[in-house]
Amino acid sequence: MNYLSDTAKNFPSSGIRKMFELAQKYDNLINLSVGEPNFQTPIHIRDAAKKALDEGYTHYCPNAGLKELREVIAQKYNKQLGASYTYENVIITVGASEALFLSLAATLNIDDEVIIPEPYYPNYEGPIALSHGKIVFVHLDKNNDFKLNPYDIEKAITPKTKVIILNSPNNPLGRFIEENDIKKICEIAKRHNLIILSDEVYDHIMFDENKFFSPAHLQEMQEQTIIVNSFSKTFAMTGWRIGFLIANKEIAAAASKLQGGVVSCVPTFIQNAALTALESPMDSSNKMVEDYYRRRDILIDGLNSIEGIKCFKSTSTFYAFADITAFGKTSEEFCTELLLKAKVVCVPGSAFGESGEGYIRLSFANSDENLKEAVKRIREFINNAK
Known part of the structure:
Protein backbone atom coordinates (compact mmCIF):
# COMPACT_ATOMS: atom_id res chain seq x y z
CA MET A 1 0.00 0.00 0.00
CA PRO A 42 18.83 42.47 21.21
CA ILE A 43 19.02 42.02 24.98
CA HIS A 44 15.90 44.05 25.79
CA ILE A 45 13.82 41.69 23.61
CA ARG A 46 15.31 38.60 25.25
CA ASP A 47 14.69 40.09 28.68
CA ALA A 48 11.06 40.76 27.76
CA ALA A 49 10.56 37.06 26.95
CA LYS A 50 12.07 36.02 30.29
CA LYS A 51 9.88 38.51 32.13
CA ALA A 52 6.79 37.27 30.31
CA LEU A 53 7.58 33.68 31.30
CA ASP A 54 7.95 34.72 34.94
CA GLU A 55 4.62 36.55 34.73
CA GLY A 56 2.82 33.43 33.52
CA TYR A 57 2.53 34.03 29.77
CA THR A 58 2.54 30.29 29.12
CA HIS A 59 -1.10 29.71 28.19
CA TYR A 60 -3.30 29.82 25.14
CA CYS A 61 -4.45 33.11 23.66
CA PRO A 62 -6.90 33.82 20.81
CA ASN A 63 -5.95 32.15 17.52
CA ALA A 64 -5.21 35.54 15.99
CA GLY A 65 -2.78 36.53 18.74
CA LEU A 66 -2.62 38.92 21.67
CA LYS A 67 -4.84 41.91 21.09
CA GLU A 68 -2.24 44.37 22.39
CA LEU A 69 0.39 43.18 19.90
CA ARG A 70 -2.07 43.25 17.01
CA GLU A 71 -3.10 46.78 17.96
CA VAL A 72 0.49 48.01 18.00
CA ILE A 73 1.15 46.46 14.57
CA ALA A 74 -2.02 48.08 13.20
CA GLN A 75 -0.99 51.46 14.62
CA LYS A 76 2.52 51.13 13.18
CA TYR A 77 1.19 50.48 9.70
CA ASN A 78 -1.46 53.17 9.98
CA LYS A 79 1.32 55.66 10.68
CA GLN A 80 3.52 54.35 7.86
CA LEU A 81 0.83 53.90 5.22
CA GLY A 82 -1.89 56.35 6.16
CA ALA A 83 -4.18 53.33 6.60
CA SER A 84 -7.03 52.69 9.02
CA TYR A 85 -6.27 49.12 10.15
CA THR A 86 -7.48 47.80 13.49
CA TYR A 87 -6.31 44.78 15.45
CA GLU A 88 -8.95 42.77 13.54
CA ASN A 89 -6.88 43.14 10.36
CA VAL A 90 -3.80 41.57 11.98
CA ILE A 91 -3.02 37.89 12.59
CA ILE A 92 0.11 36.83 14.52
CA THR A 93 1.74 33.81 12.88
CA VAL A 94 4.58 31.32 13.25
CA GLY A 95 7.00 33.40 11.20
CA ALA A 96 6.34 34.79 7.75
CA SER A 97 6.21 31.20 6.47
CA GLU A 98 2.92 30.48 8.22
CA ALA A 99 1.63 33.91 7.25
CA LEU A 100 2.22 32.95 3.61
CA PHE A 101 0.45 29.63 4.10
CA LEU A 102 -2.57 31.15 5.85
CA SER A 103 -2.85 33.93 3.26
CA LEU A 104 -2.86 31.50 0.35
CA ALA A 105 -5.03 28.87 2.04
CA ALA A 106 -7.57 31.57 2.84
CA THR A 107 -7.78 32.86 -0.73
CA LEU A 108 -7.02 30.08 -3.24
CA ASN A 109 -9.42 27.57 -4.69
CA ILE A 110 -8.30 24.51 -6.64
CA ASP A 111 -6.39 25.50 -9.80
CA ASP A 112 -6.45 29.22 -9.03
CA GLU A 113 -3.31 30.79 -10.47
CA VAL A 114 -0.65 32.72 -8.58
CA ILE A 115 1.69 34.98 -10.54
CA ILE A 116 5.25 35.05 -9.22
CA PRO A 117 8.16 37.05 -10.69
CA GLU A 118 11.15 34.72 -11.09
CA PRO A 119 13.89 34.32 -9.73
CA TYR A 120 11.77 33.88 -6.63
CA TYR A 121 11.86 32.78 -3.01
CA PRO A 122 11.31 29.01 -3.33
CA ASN A 123 9.23 28.64 -0.16
CA TYR A 124 6.26 30.14 -2.02
CA GLU A 125 5.82 26.84 -3.80
CA GLY A 126 4.86 24.76 -0.76
CA PRO A 127 1.87 26.81 0.44
CA ILE A 128 0.56 27.05 -3.11
CA ALA A 129 0.87 23.28 -3.54
CA LEU A 130 -0.94 22.67 -0.24
CA SER A 131 -3.70 25.03 -1.38
CA HIS A 132 -3.88 23.23 -4.77
CA GLY A 133 -3.17 26.42 -6.68
CA LYS A 134 -0.99 26.77 -9.76
CA ILE A 135 2.08 28.96 -10.20
CA VAL A 136 2.53 31.15 -13.27
CA PHE A 137 6.08 32.47 -13.43
CA VAL A 138 7.03 35.80 -14.95
CA HIS A 139 10.68 35.51 -15.95
CA LEU A 140 12.72 38.61 -15.22
CA ASP A 141 15.29 39.87 -17.71
CA LYS A 142 18.83 39.19 -16.48
CA ASN A 143 20.13 41.62 -19.13
CA ASN A 144 18.27 44.36 -17.26
CA ASP A 145 19.51 43.32 -13.79
CA PHE A 146 16.24 41.40 -13.30
CA LYS A 147 14.17 44.59 -13.14
CA LEU A 148 10.44 43.80 -13.06
CA ASN A 149 8.38 45.03 -15.98
CA PRO A 150 4.77 45.53 -14.75
CA TYR A 151 3.38 44.80 -18.22
CA ASP A 152 4.86 41.31 -18.11
CA ILE A 153 2.65 40.76 -15.07
CA GLU A 154 -0.44 41.79 -17.02
CA LYS A 155 0.45 39.52 -19.96
CA ALA A 156 0.52 36.55 -17.55
CA ILE A 157 -3.03 37.13 -16.27
CA THR A 158 -5.72 34.62 -17.22
CA PRO A 159 -9.32 34.12 -16.05
CA LYS A 160 -7.92 31.78 -13.35
CA THR A 161 -5.51 34.33 -11.87
CA LYS A 162 -6.26 35.14 -8.22
CA VAL A 163 -3.05 36.39 -6.59
CA ILE A 164 0.13 38.25 -7.52
CA ILE A 165 3.03 37.70 -5.13
CA LEU A 166 5.46 40.61 -4.86
CA ASN A 167 8.62 40.13 -2.81
CA SER A 168 10.12 43.57 -2.32
CA PRO A 169 12.84 43.98 -1.13
CA ASN A 170 13.63 40.76 -2.94
CA ASN A 171 15.28 37.52 -1.94
CA PRO A 172 17.46 36.46 -3.81
CA LEU A 173 18.08 39.52 -5.96
CA GLY A 174 18.91 42.09 -3.30
CA ARG A 175 16.84 44.78 -4.97
CA PHE A 176 13.42 46.36 -4.42
CA ILE A 177 10.54 47.23 -6.74
CA GLU A 178 10.46 50.96 -7.36
CA GLU A 179 7.43 53.04 -6.40
CA ASN A 180 6.29 53.76 -9.96
CA ASP A 181 6.39 50.07 -10.85
CA ILE A 182 4.45 49.14 -7.69
CA LYS A 183 1.81 51.69 -8.69
CA LYS A 184 1.55 50.25 -12.20
CA ILE A 185 1.17 46.72 -10.82
CA CYS A 186 -1.53 47.98 -8.45
CA GLU A 187 -3.40 49.52 -11.38
CA ILE A 188 -3.25 46.13 -13.10
CA ALA A 189 -4.48 44.36 -9.96
CA LYS A 190 -7.40 46.80 -9.62
CA ARG A 191 -8.32 46.39 -13.27
CA HIS A 192 -8.43 42.60 -12.96
CA ASN A 193 -9.69 42.47 -9.35
CA LEU A 194 -6.67 40.53 -8.06
CA ILE A 195 -5.07 40.17 -4.64
CA ILE A 196 -1.50 41.34 -4.15
CA LEU A 197 0.34 39.31 -1.55
CA SER A 198 3.18 41.63 -0.54
CA ASP A 199 6.10 39.82 1.14
CA GLU A 200 7.84 42.63 3.03
CA VAL A 201 10.16 40.81 5.45
CA TYR A 202 13.19 42.89 4.35
CA ASP A 203 11.40 46.25 4.38
CA HIS A 204 13.78 47.68 7.01
CA ILE A 205 16.99 46.70 5.20
CA MET A 206 17.31 49.42 2.57
CA PHE A 207 20.53 51.08 1.31
CA ASP A 208 21.66 54.24 -0.46
CA GLU A 209 18.83 56.36 1.02
CA ASN A 210 16.26 54.33 -0.92
CA LYS A 211 12.75 54.25 0.52
CA PHE A 212 10.53 51.19 0.76
CA PHE A 213 7.11 51.39 -0.93
CA SER A 214 4.29 48.93 -0.26
CA PRO A 215 1.20 48.34 -2.43
CA ALA A 216 -0.74 49.21 0.74
CA HIS A 217 0.71 52.72 0.61
CA LEU A 218 -2.10 53.22 -1.91
CA GLN A 219 -5.34 53.58 0.01
CA GLU A 220 -7.38 52.11 -2.84
CA MET A 221 -5.28 48.90 -2.68
CA GLN A 222 -5.53 48.19 1.03
CA GLU A 223 -8.59 45.93 0.66
CA GLN A 224 -6.82 43.88 -2.03
CA THR A 225 -3.38 43.71 -0.41
CA ILE A 226 -2.19 41.10 2.07
CA ILE A 227 0.98 42.21 3.85
CA VAL A 228 3.25 39.45 5.13
CA ASN A 229 6.06 40.40 7.48
CA SER A 230 8.21 38.99 10.24
CA PHE A 231 10.35 39.92 13.22
CA SER A 232 13.12 37.62 11.94
CA LYS A 233 15.23 39.98 9.83
CA THR A 234 14.53 43.39 11.37
CA PHE A 235 15.08 42.25 14.95
CA ALA A 236 17.37 39.21 14.43
CA MET A 237 14.63 36.89 15.74
CA THR A 238 14.75 34.06 13.18
CA GLY A 239 14.57 31.24 15.74
CA TRP A 240 11.68 32.82 17.64
CA ARG A 241 9.35 32.05 14.72
CA ILE A 242 7.02 35.01 14.89
CA GLY A 243 5.52 36.98 12.03
CA PHE A 244 2.18 38.45 11.02
CA LEU A 245 -0.16 39.15 8.17
CA ILE A 246 -2.35 42.19 7.60
CA ALA A 247 -5.40 41.85 5.38
CA ASN A 248 -8.97 42.97 4.99
CA LYS A 249 -11.17 41.72 7.81
CA GLU A 250 -12.77 38.94 5.78
CA ILE A 251 -9.41 37.41 4.86
CA ALA A 252 -7.99 38.01 8.34
CA ALA A 253 -10.95 36.24 9.98
CA ALA A 254 -10.54 33.26 7.63
CA ALA A 255 -6.80 33.15 8.38
CA SER A 256 -7.52 33.19 12.10
CA LYS A 257 -9.90 30.24 11.72
CA LEU A 258 -7.28 28.32 9.75
CA GLN A 259 -4.68 29.17 12.38
CA GLY A 260 -6.83 27.36 14.93
CA GLY A 261 -6.47 24.14 12.98
CA VAL A 262 -2.75 24.51 12.36
CA VAL A 263 -0.99 25.74 15.52
CA SER A 264 -3.78 27.21 17.67
CA CYS A 265 -1.70 30.29 18.51
CA VAL A 266 1.85 31.62 18.73
CA PRO A 267 3.37 31.21 22.24
CA THR A 268 2.36 34.22 24.30
CA PHE A 269 5.75 34.91 25.88
CA ILE A 270 7.18 35.23 22.36
CA GLN A 271 4.40 37.63 21.45
CA ASN A 272 5.32 39.73 24.50
CA ALA A 273 8.92 39.88 23.30
CA ALA A 274 7.71 40.99 19.86
CA LEU A 275 5.61 43.70 21.50
CA THR A 276 8.70 45.01 23.28
CA ALA A 277 10.61 44.96 19.97
CA LEU A 278 7.99 47.19 18.32
CA GLU A 279 7.56 49.57 21.25
CA SER A 280 11.29 50.15 21.84
CA PRO A 281 13.61 52.49 19.90
CA MET A 282 14.97 50.97 16.69
Whole structure:
Protein backbone atom coordinates (compact mmCIF):
# COMPACT_ATOMS: atom_id res chain seq x y z
CA MET A 1 0.00 0.00 0.00
CA ASN A 2 1.15 3.53 -0.80
CA TYR A 3 0.67 5.57 2.36
CA LEU A 4 1.86 8.92 1.00
CA SER A 5 -0.38 11.55 -0.54
CA ASP A 6 0.42 12.96 -3.96
CA THR A 7 0.95 16.31 -2.25
CA ALA A 8 3.60 14.86 0.07
CA LYS A 9 5.34 12.98 -2.73
CA ASN A 10 5.47 16.03 -4.98
CA PHE A 11 6.14 18.65 -2.30
CA PRO A 12 8.99 20.91 -3.50
CA SER A 13 12.33 20.72 -1.71
CA SER A 14 14.46 23.78 -1.06
CA GLY A 15 17.72 24.27 -2.93
CA ILE A 16 18.78 26.60 -0.13
CA ARG A 17 18.38 23.86 2.45
CA LYS A 18 20.14 21.38 0.17
CA MET A 19 23.34 23.44 0.33
CA PHE A 20 22.84 24.05 4.04
CA GLU A 21 22.57 20.31 4.74
CA LEU A 22 25.59 19.51 2.55
CA ALA A 23 27.62 22.06 4.47
CA GLN A 24 26.97 20.24 7.75
CA LYS A 25 29.38 17.50 6.64
CA TYR A 26 32.43 19.78 6.50
CA ASP A 27 34.52 21.90 8.87
CA ASN A 28 36.21 25.29 8.52
CA LEU A 29 33.46 26.60 6.27
CA ILE A 30 32.40 30.17 5.67
CA ASN A 31 28.65 29.83 5.29
CA LEU A 32 27.09 32.53 3.13
CA SER A 33 24.06 30.41 2.21
CA VAL A 34 21.37 30.96 4.83
CA GLY A 35 19.46 34.23 5.09
CA GLU A 36 19.90 34.82 8.79
CA PRO A 37 21.28 37.84 10.66
CA ASN A 38 24.56 37.02 12.39
CA PHE A 39 23.52 39.15 15.35
CA GLN A 40 22.03 38.04 18.65
CA THR A 41 18.47 39.14 19.34
CA PRO A 42 18.83 42.47 21.21
CA ILE A 43 19.02 42.02 24.98
CA HIS A 44 15.90 44.05 25.79
CA ILE A 45 13.82 41.69 23.61
CA ARG A 46 15.31 38.60 25.25
CA ASP A 47 14.69 40.09 28.68
CA ALA A 48 11.06 40.76 27.76
CA ALA A 49 10.56 37.06 26.95
CA LYS A 50 12.07 36.02 30.29
CA LYS A 51 9.88 38.51 32.13
CA ALA A 52 6.79 37.27 30.31
CA LEU A 53 7.58 33.68 31.30
CA ASP A 54 7.95 34.72 34.94
CA GLU A 55 4.62 36.55 34.73
CA GLY A 56 2.82 33.43 33.52
CA TYR A 57 2.53 34.03 29.77
CA THR A 58 2.54 30.29 29.12
CA HIS A 59 -1.10 29.71 28.19
CA TYR A 60 -3.30 29.82 25.14
CA CYS A 61 -4.45 33.11 23.66
CA PRO A 62 -6.90 33.82 20.81
CA ASN A 63 -5.95 32.15 17.52
CA ALA A 64 -5.21 35.54 15.99
CA GLY A 65 -2.78 36.53 18.74
CA LEU A 66 -2.62 38.92 21.67
CA LYS A 67 -4.84 41.91 21.09
CA GLU A 68 -2.24 44.37 22.39
CA LEU A 69 0.39 43.18 19.90
CA ARG A 70 -2.07 43.25 17.01
CA GLU A 71 -3.10 46.78 17.96
CA VAL A 72 0.49 48.01 18.00
CA ILE A 73 1.15 46.46 14.57
CA ALA A 74 -2.02 48.08 13.20
CA GLN A 75 -0.99 51.46 14.62
CA LYS A 76 2.52 51.13 13.18
CA TYR A 77 1.19 50.48 9.70
CA ASN A 78 -1.46 53.17 9.98
CA LYS A 79 1.32 55.66 10.68
CA GLN A 80 3.52 54.35 7.86
CA LEU A 81 0.83 53.90 5.22
CA GLY A 82 -1.89 56.35 6.16
CA ALA A 83 -4.18 53.33 6.60
CA SER A 84 -7.03 52.69 9.02
CA TYR A 85 -6.27 49.12 10.15
CA THR A 86 -7.48 47.80 13.49
CA TYR A 87 -6.31 44.78 15.45
CA GLU A 88 -8.95 42.77 13.54
CA ASN A 89 -6.88 43.14 10.36
CA VAL A 90 -3.80 41.57 11.98
CA ILE A 91 -3.02 37.89 12.59
CA ILE A 92 0.11 36.83 14.52
CA THR A 93 1.74 33.81 12.88
CA VAL A 94 4.58 31.32 13.25
CA GLY A 95 7.00 33.40 11.20
CA ALA A 96 6.34 34.79 7.75
CA SER A 97 6.21 31.20 6.47
CA GLU A 98 2.92 30.48 8.22
CA ALA A 99 1.63 33.91 7.25
CA LEU A 100 2.22 32.95 3.61
CA PHE A 101 0.45 29.63 4.10
CA LEU A 102 -2.57 31.15 5.85
CA SER A 103 -2.85 33.93 3.26
CA LEU A 104 -2.86 31.50 0.35
CA ALA A 105 -5.03 28.87 2.04
CA ALA A 106 -7.57 31.57 2.84
CA THR A 107 -7.78 32.86 -0.73
CA LEU A 108 -7.02 30.08 -3.24
CA ASN A 109 -9.42 27.57 -4.69
CA ILE A 110 -8.30 24.51 -6.64
CA ASP A 111 -6.39 25.50 -9.80
CA ASP A 112 -6.45 29.22 -9.03
CA GLU A 113 -3.31 30.79 -10.47
CA VAL A 114 -0.65 32.72 -8.58
CA ILE A 115 1.69 34.98 -10.54
CA ILE A 116 5.25 35.05 -9.22
CA PRO A 117 8.16 37.05 -10.69
CA GLU A 118 11.15 34.72 -11.09
CA PRO A 119 13.89 34.32 -9.73
CA TYR A 120 11.77 33.88 -6.63
CA TYR A 121 11.86 32.78 -3.01
CA PRO A 122 11.31 29.01 -3.33
CA ASN A 123 9.23 28.64 -0.16
CA TYR A 124 6.26 30.14 -2.02
CA GLU A 125 5.82 26.84 -3.80
CA GLY A 126 4.86 24.76 -0.76
CA PRO A 127 1.87 26.81 0.44
CA ILE A 128 0.56 27.05 -3.11
CA ALA A 129 0.87 23.28 -3.54
CA LEU A 130 -0.94 22.67 -0.24
CA SER A 131 -3.70 25.03 -1.38
CA HIS A 132 -3.88 23.23 -4.77
CA GLY A 133 -3.17 26.42 -6.68
CA LYS A 134 -0.99 26.77 -9.76
CA ILE A 135 2.08 28.96 -10.20
CA VAL A 136 2.53 31.15 -13.27
CA PHE A 137 6.08 32.47 -13.43
CA VAL A 138 7.03 35.80 -14.95
CA HIS A 139 10.68 35.51 -15.95
CA LEU A 140 12.72 38.61 -15.22
CA ASP A 141 15.29 39.87 -17.71
CA LYS A 142 18.83 39.19 -16.48
CA ASN A 143 20.13 41.62 -19.13
CA ASN A 144 18.27 44.36 -17.26
CA ASP A 145 19.51 43.32 -13.79
CA PHE A 146 16.24 41.40 -13.30
CA LYS A 147 14.17 44.59 -13.14
CA LEU A 148 10.44 43.80 -13.06
CA ASN A 149 8.38 45.03 -15.98
CA PRO A 150 4.77 45.53 -14.75
CA TYR A 151 3.38 44.80 -18.22
CA ASP A 152 4.86 41.31 -18.11
CA ILE A 153 2.65 40.76 -15.07
CA GLU A 154 -0.44 41.79 -17.02
CA LYS A 155 0.45 39.52 -19.96
CA ALA A 156 0.52 36.55 -17.55
CA ILE A 157 -3.03 37.13 -16.27
CA THR A 158 -5.72 34.62 -17.22
CA PRO A 159 -9.32 34.12 -16.05
CA LYS A 160 -7.92 31.78 -13.35
CA THR A 161 -5.51 34.33 -11.87
CA LYS A 162 -6.26 35.14 -8.22
CA VAL A 163 -3.05 36.39 -6.59
CA ILE A 164 0.13 38.25 -7.52
CA ILE A 165 3.03 37.70 -5.13
CA LEU A 166 5.46 40.61 -4.86
CA ASN A 167 8.62 40.13 -2.81
CA SER A 168 10.12 43.57 -2.32
CA PRO A 169 12.84 43.98 -1.13
CA ASN A 170 13.63 40.76 -2.94
CA ASN A 171 15.28 37.52 -1.94
CA PRO A 172 17.46 36.46 -3.81
CA LEU A 173 18.08 39.52 -5.96
CA GLY A 174 18.91 42.09 -3.30
CA ARG A 175 16.84 44.78 -4.97
CA PHE A 176 13.42 46.36 -4.42
CA ILE A 177 10.54 47.23 -6.74
CA GLU A 178 10.46 50.96 -7.36
CA GLU A 179 7.43 53.04 -6.40
CA ASN A 180 6.29 53.76 -9.96
CA ASP A 181 6.39 50.07 -10.85
CA ILE A 182 4.45 49.14 -7.69
CA LYS A 183 1.81 51.69 -8.69
CA LYS A 184 1.55 50.25 -12.20
CA ILE A 185 1.17 46.72 -10.82
CA CYS A 186 -1.53 47.98 -8.45
CA GLU A 187 -3.40 49.52 -11.38
CA ILE A 188 -3.25 46.13 -13.10
CA ALA A 189 -4.48 44.36 -9.96
CA LYS A 190 -7.40 46.80 -9.62
CA ARG A 191 -8.32 46.39 -13.27
CA HIS A 192 -8.43 42.60 -12.96
CA ASN A 193 -9.69 42.47 -9.35
CA LEU A 194 -6.67 40.53 -8.06
CA ILE A 195 -5.07 40.17 -4.64
CA ILE A 196 -1.50 41.34 -4.15
CA LEU A 197 0.34 39.31 -1.55
CA SER A 198 3.18 41.63 -0.54
CA ASP A 199 6.10 39.82 1.14
CA GLU A 200 7.84 42.63 3.03
CA VAL A 201 10.16 40.81 5.45
CA TYR A 202 13.19 42.89 4.35
CA ASP A 203 11.40 46.25 4.38
CA HIS A 204 13.78 47.68 7.01
CA ILE A 205 16.99 46.70 5.20
CA MET A 206 17.31 49.42 2.57
CA PHE A 207 20.53 51.08 1.31
CA ASP A 208 21.66 54.24 -0.46
CA GLU A 209 18.83 56.36 1.02
CA ASN A 210 16.26 54.33 -0.92
CA LYS A 211 12.75 54.25 0.52
CA PHE A 212 10.53 51.19 0.76
CA PHE A 213 7.11 51.39 -0.93
CA SER A 214 4.29 48.93 -0.26
CA PRO A 215 1.20 48.34 -2.43
CA ALA A 216 -0.74 49.21 0.74
CA HIS A 217 0.71 52.72 0.61
CA LEU A 218 -2.10 53.22 -1.91
CA GLN A 219 -5.34 53.58 0.01
CA GLU A 220 -7.38 52.11 -2.84
CA MET A 221 -5.28 48.90 -2.68
CA GLN A 222 -5.53 48.19 1.03
CA GLU A 223 -8.59 45.93 0.66
CA GLN A 224 -6.82 43.88 -2.03
CA THR A 225 -3.38 43.71 -0.41
CA ILE A 226 -2.19 41.10 2.07
CA ILE A 227 0.98 42.21 3.85
CA VAL A 228 3.25 39.45 5.13
CA ASN A 229 6.06 40.40 7.48
CA SER A 230 8.21 38.99 10.24
CA PHE A 231 10.35 39.92 13.22
CA SER A 232 13.12 37.62 11.94
CA LYS A 233 15.23 39.98 9.83
CA THR A 234 14.53 43.39 11.37
CA PHE A 235 15.08 42.25 14.95
CA ALA A 236 17.37 39.21 14.43
CA MET A 237 14.63 36.89 15.74
CA THR A 238 14.75 34.06 13.18
CA GLY A 239 14.57 31.24 15.74
CA TRP A 240 11.68 32.82 17.64
CA ARG A 241 9.35 32.05 14.72
CA ILE A 242 7.02 35.01 14.89
CA GLY A 243 5.52 36.98 12.03
CA PHE A 244 2.18 38.45 11.02
CA LEU A 245 -0.16 39.15 8.17
CA ILE A 246 -2.35 42.19 7.60
CA ALA A 247 -5.40 41.85 5.38
CA ASN A 248 -8.97 42.97 4.99
CA LYS A 249 -11.17 41.72 7.81
CA GLU A 250 -12.77 38.94 5.78
CA ILE A 251 -9.41 37.41 4.86
CA ALA A 252 -7.99 38.01 8.34
CA ALA A 253 -10.95 36.24 9.98
CA ALA A 254 -10.54 33.26 7.63
CA ALA A 255 -6.80 33.15 8.38
CA SER A 256 -7.52 33.19 12.10
CA LYS A 257 -9.90 30.24 11.72
CA LEU A 258 -7.28 28.32 9.75
CA GLN A 259 -4.68 29.17 12.38
CA GLY A 260 -6.83 27.36 14.93
CA GLY A 261 -6.47 24.14 12.98
CA VAL A 262 -2.75 24.51 12.36
CA VAL A 263 -0.99 25.74 15.52
CA SER A 264 -3.78 27.21 17.67
CA CYS A 265 -1.70 30.29 18.51
CA VAL A 266 1.85 31.62 18.73
CA PRO A 267 3.37 31.21 22.24
CA THR A 268 2.36 34.22 24.30
CA PHE A 269 5.75 34.91 25.88
CA ILE A 270 7.18 35.23 22.36
CA GLN A 271 4.40 37.63 21.45
CA ASN A 272 5.32 39.73 24.50
CA ALA A 273 8.92 39.88 23.30
CA ALA A 274 7.71 40.99 19.86
CA LEU A 275 5.61 43.70 21.50
CA THR A 276 8.70 45.01 23.28
CA ALA A 277 10.61 44.96 19.97
CA LEU A 278 7.99 47.19 18.32
CA GLU A 279 7.56 49.57 21.25
CA SER A 280 11.29 50.15 21.84
CA PRO A 281 13.61 52.49 19.90
CA MET A 282 14.97 50.97 16.69
CA ASP A 283 18.61 51.65 17.58
CA SER A 284 19.68 47.98 17.47
CA SER A 285 17.94 47.33 14.16
CA ASN A 286 19.33 50.49 12.60
CA LYS A 287 22.84 49.51 13.70
CA MET A 288 22.40 46.13 12.00
CA VAL A 289 21.50 47.90 8.74
CA GLU A 290 24.61 50.08 9.04
CA ASP A 291 26.70 46.94 9.38
CA TYR A 292 24.98 45.29 6.41
CA TYR A 293 25.67 48.42 4.36
CA ARG A 294 29.40 48.17 5.04
CA ARG A 295 29.43 44.41 4.53
CA ARG A 296 27.59 44.73 1.22
CA ASP A 297 30.49 46.75 -0.14
CA ILE A 298 33.10 44.37 1.28
CA LEU A 299 31.52 41.37 -0.44
CA ILE A 300 30.25 42.85 -3.70
CA ASP A 301 33.28 45.07 -4.39
CA GLY A 302 35.42 42.03 -3.61
CA LEU A 303 33.47 39.80 -5.98
CA ASN A 304 33.62 42.37 -8.76
CA SER A 305 37.41 42.49 -8.41
CA ILE A 306 37.58 38.79 -9.35
CA GLU A 307 37.95 38.13 -13.08
CA GLY A 308 34.84 36.46 -14.47
CA ILE A 309 32.38 37.46 -11.73
CA LYS A 310 29.87 40.26 -12.21
CA CYS A 311 27.58 41.43 -9.42
CA PHE A 312 25.29 44.46 -9.35
CA LYS A 313 25.27 46.45 -6.11
CA SER A 314 22.39 45.31 -3.91
CA THR A 315 20.00 48.11 -3.01
CA SER A 316 18.30 46.22 -0.15
CA THR A 317 18.30 42.96 1.88
CA PHE A 318 21.59 41.26 2.78
CA TYR A 319 22.03 39.25 -0.44
CA ALA A 320 24.36 39.48 -3.40
CA PHE A 321 23.30 37.80 -6.66
CA ALA A 322 26.44 37.22 -8.70
CA ASP A 323 26.80 36.24 -12.37
CA ILE A 324 29.16 33.27 -12.81
CA THR A 325 28.26 32.37 -16.41
CA ALA A 326 31.83 33.11 -17.56
CA PHE A 327 33.02 29.87 -15.95
CA GLY A 328 30.91 27.55 -18.10
CA LYS A 329 29.47 25.61 -15.17
CA THR A 330 25.93 25.25 -13.90
CA SER A 331 25.28 27.23 -10.75
CA GLU A 332 24.94 23.99 -8.76
CA GLU A 333 28.26 22.68 -10.08
CA PHE A 334 29.96 25.96 -9.23
CA CYS A 335 28.54 26.05 -5.70
CA THR A 336 29.39 22.42 -5.01
CA GLU A 337 32.99 22.86 -6.17
CA LEU A 338 33.28 26.10 -4.22
CA LEU A 339 32.17 24.31 -1.07
CA LEU A 340 34.47 21.31 -1.55
CA LYS A 341 37.57 23.17 -2.72
CA ALA A 342 37.30 26.61 -1.12
CA LYS A 343 35.09 25.87 1.88
CA VAL A 344 32.69 28.70 1.02
CA VAL A 345 28.97 27.93 1.03
CA CYS A 346 26.53 29.81 -1.20
CA VAL A 347 23.31 28.93 -3.01
CA PRO A 348 23.00 28.12 -6.73
CA GLY A 349 20.81 30.55 -8.62
CA SER A 350 18.87 27.59 -10.02
CA ALA A 351 17.38 27.14 -6.53
CA PHE A 352 15.37 30.29 -7.28
CA GLY A 353 14.03 29.21 -10.66
CA GLU A 354 15.39 28.73 -14.15
CA SER A 355 16.00 32.48 -14.59
CA GLY A 356 18.55 32.24 -11.78
CA GLU A 357 20.72 29.71 -13.60
CA GLY A 358 24.21 31.11 -14.09
CA TYR A 359 24.08 33.05 -10.81
CA ILE A 360 24.88 32.36 -7.19
CA ARG A 361 23.34 33.94 -4.09
CA LEU A 362 25.61 34.94 -1.24
CA SER A 363 24.51 36.41 2.10
CA PHE A 364 26.56 39.26 3.57
CA ALA A 365 24.88 38.83 6.97
CA ASN A 366 28.26 37.74 8.29
CA SER A 367 31.32 39.28 9.91
CA ASP A 368 33.65 41.62 8.03
CA GLU A 369 36.49 39.17 8.59
CA ASN A 370 34.55 36.20 7.20
CA LEU A 371 33.45 38.15 4.14
CA LYS A 372 37.01 39.24 3.36
CA GLU A 373 38.22 35.67 3.82
CA ALA A 374 35.38 34.37 1.60
CA VAL A 375 36.40 36.75 -1.21
CA LYS A 376 40.01 35.61 -0.82
CA ARG A 377 39.00 31.94 -1.00
CA ILE A 378 36.75 32.47 -4.02
CA ARG A 379 39.56 34.33 -5.83
CA GLU A 380 42.01 31.51 -5.13
CA PHE A 381 39.45 28.90 -6.21
CA ILE A 382 38.94 30.64 -9.55
CA ASN A 383 42.65 31.28 -10.13
CA ASN A 384 43.48 27.63 -9.39
CA ALA A 385 40.81 26.48 -11.86
CA LYS A 386 42.40 28.32 -14.79
